[in-house]
Amino acid sequence: MDLAVESSEFVNRVWVQCENESCLKWRLLSPEAAARVERSEPWYCFMNADASYNSCSVSEEDFPAESRFLESGYKIVYSQLPLGSLVLVKLQNWPR
Structure with missing residues (x-):
C-alpha cells in the first residue's frame, strides 16, 4: 500500500455533516473527536475541534x-443502506 496515502490525514478519520440548513458542509474529524x-x-x-474548519463560512x-x-x-464501497445495516460479504480465499 502506498505509504503516502496510508499515512495521509484522511485515513482513519470520520466525516460528519453540519446540520445547519444553510450550511450542510461535511467536516473531517479525527477518530477521537468523532467518538x-x-x-x-x-x-x-x-x-468542530479543528479551528480551521469550525465555522459554516469556511x-x-x-x-x-x-x-x-x-x-x-x-x-x-458505496452504499445506500441505512446506518447499522448488516451486510454479508464474500471474500475470495477466506477463510483459509
Missing part, C-alpha cells in the same frame, strides 16, 4: 481523488 459526537444530537460546524475540506485510493490498494 465524542453524540449521535442522537445534531452536529454543527462550531462543534469551505469544505478536499478529499483525495478516488483514483489515489484505488492505486494504493484500498477498496471503496
Whole structure:
C-alpha cells in the first residue's frame, strides 16, 4: 500500500455533516473527536475541534481523488443502506 496515502490525514478519520440548513458542509474529524459526537444530537460546524474548519463560512475540506485510493490498494464501497445495516460479504480465499 502506498505509504503516502496510508499515512495521509484522511485515513482513519470520520466525516460528519453540519446540520445547519444553510450550511450542510461535511467536516473531517479525527477518530477521537468523532467518538465524542453524540449521535442522537445534531452536529454543527462550531462543534468542530479543528479551528480551521469550525465555522459554516469556511469551505469544505478536499478529499483525495478516488483514483489515489484505488492505486494504493484500498477498496471503496458505496452504499445506500441505512446506518447499522448488516451486510454479508464474500471474500475470495477466506477463510483459509
